[in-house]
Amino acid sequence: MTNEKNKLLLIDGSSVAFRAFFALYNQLDRFKAPNGLHTNAIYGFHLMLNNLMERIQPSHVLVAFDAGKTTFRTEMYADYKGGRAKTPDEFREQMPFIKEMLEKLGIQHYELVNYEADDIIGTLDKMAEAPGTNFDVTIVTGDKDMIQLTDSNTTVEISKKGVAEFEAWTPAYLMEQMQLTPEQFIDLKALMGDNSDNYPGITKVGEKTALKLLHEWGSIDGLYENVDKLKASKMKENIIADKEQAYLARTLATINTASPIEIGLDDISYDGPDSNEALVKFYDEMGFRQLKEQFLSNNGEAIKELEVDYQVIDSEPQVKPDDFFYIETLEDNYHKADILAFAWGNDKEVFVSKNLEVLKAFPFPENTYDFKKNKVLLSREGIELAPAQFDSMLAKYLLSTTEDNKISTIAELYNVGKLAKDEEVYGKGAKQAVPSDEILFQHIARKLHVLAASKPALIKSLEENDQYHLLTDIELPLADVLAKMEIAGIAVKADTLKAIGEENEARLSKLTREIYDLAGEEFNLNSPKQLGVILFEKLELPAGKKTKTGYSTAVDVLEGLAGQYEIVAKILEYRQIAKIQSTYVQGLMPQIMADGKIHTRYVQDLTQTGRLSSVDPNLQNIPVRLEEGRKIRQAFVPSPGSVLLSSDYSQIELRVLAHISQDEHLIEAFRHGADIHTSTAMRVFDIANAEDVTANDRRNAKAVNFGVVYGISDFGLANNLGISRKAAKEYIETYFERYPGIKAYMENIVREAHDKGYVETMSHRRRKLPDINARNFSVRSFAERTAINSPIQGSAADILKIAMINLDKALSNSDLKAKMLLQVHDEIILDVPKEELDEVKSLVKSTMEEAMKLDLPLKVDENTGLTWYEAK
DNA sequence: CGGATCACG
């Protein structure tokens, strides 16, 4: 050993891992490896290590772990650490990877049968104090027991909050905080016991009393030598009676500094990772992008941000047909956004411009990113964009829905260099601003380069997956159709909304007064928390479910009470109206643009199943089930001289299920055109004649049919029908018995998902299922239900997409003026001139019914009206 | 910014 001071870092791995797990517990879902493993504890542990290694710069490091449930302490006291809650599966599954991480980092870890991490640490600490050694020791742990080890060269750091805050205990700090020496700290635990380790000290003695006794008598020995001097009291009796227990507690609390460990200080010197490649690979496996980058940059291997040369063009652009084209906007909502700049070119040369005049005679190339956005933006400049041949956003979406489809993500996934995030270039929130031309141009030039450079890899992957046709035959043509629908928009009458709004306001203020009256005080009716307190504490109504934050006041809970309590009925009414008012009256009104229309945006690259979503505003969830809300639809109207036509698939998901499962009974039922829920009721409940099926039978059968599509469980069905779990289980068993094809489908698709890690729709749309082999039951079960549902929901989505493309083609090839306006998952809403109605109605019906050939018919129902309210 | 609630298929 040299004369220079060595620095030894000893970490209680089991306790620090546990701390890390809970420090990031609220982000459990965010921290997932690509293979589905939870990583919050692994990541948190790494962050703690970063903090410690940087601050302490140790020459020697060891992470000690507890070896198992039994130790020499359990031999002395069987209940030691007994009665602890089981460690969560999400935590347990991470432990092997924490150890793997330490190995990759070049940090030794150690555990010893029959001993705890504390004892290993205590023993090494002792070794580091032997004559001839010269160490400063830092011990890091999550609980206070180890404070007893602090001395002139040993600091004990206790993890306090998050992953970066520690409290450093030295003898001086211990004296200041508790007026104790490290030896006395053991006696403190002897007197008060340890709840979390599950051993008692002296009855009724907690920290306060224990401290008082120690300050008076110096030690547990001192106390018992002088026990006669204590004045008679219950406490004195306890002290005398629990003497044996107290000494046992002292033995249990004392860290063994002479454990038979087989490693020494020479074995734990630290000199960084053995293999940088292995560490980087580990980061990749865990999905630790930031840690990886940080590591690489510290090693001078930082992935460099792309350097892309570009030319600024102000007129007469040179464009090759197989170039890429990209438009940049700050705002997401391209119905309002300004074009900041645009770029074109390929991976060799890039051109940029912000002069909109350049666009007027632009020969738009065939490759782009987010064609739909381009088309809508350019239509505002009077340019009508023809469909593209390739769209990187849609290609990436088809390949994987696990991440977003930003260009920076594509760059990362396909290894075509690093791209700054938009937030870094443009800022976010209030700080968002347009940067200088130089920064803006460089950024979009980089994007253009990434698009061009990644295209071959995207196409190759699509072909390997047999998905290329999904891009060319479905998503790309659909983008063009959707752009036209978004540009068209739907007329919404502000006056009608206003009238509904005024009526609502009157009802809301009356209800508010009545509810305050019944509650006996005023409170914020929109706060579930305050409402819970009023109902279940002040008024003492029987509380149902609980949520993480308090009492649940959701509808299903309140509905059970509405019959008995006037206030609950009024709250339900208030909620219903308040929802309509805030989301649909006040929410929609400002969305009506200068042309009197609402232009939604369909998000084409988001859902896990292949459905669209609708935003700004969402026109796929306009109320319909309850009359009060349905009135909102009176504000949605056709163009002058037209009517609205709404055509929807009947039972499309069950039909898809019948087809892909090939269940003969379900297929037969649809071929006969019978009411499907009635038919199910007859089969499952053994009813011979359709007339004998009661409304209740049908309702139950309907719930079972829905359940099947969702990946049924007895619990879910029971919950939905309000029946016992046992009864629900019997329903399901009978159902599977009567529809064996369905049962086989479910088993097969789940098995396939387990084997492949993904499932597919009829047209090879994929959904990856990283959780399908999870060790955690509920995580895995969720993935299994998803495996059952996604091919059904996704195939239905594909069918409607195909129908929309075909219908658009048919309308374009005709003289018809009818236009598609909206899509709501299984229905299309069109604006149809009155004189075209008959023709369009049957065209839409046949196009939709023939969109895909199944082994049973598809069926379309339609409604028409002068408002959307009537057309349903 | 996450949770609770509720609107749709």
Next chain:
DNA sequence: ACGTACGTGATCCGA
């Protein structure tokens, strides 16, 4: 034994 129905978006509250 575990703890749930599948897929979305908007609004409000409260740390």
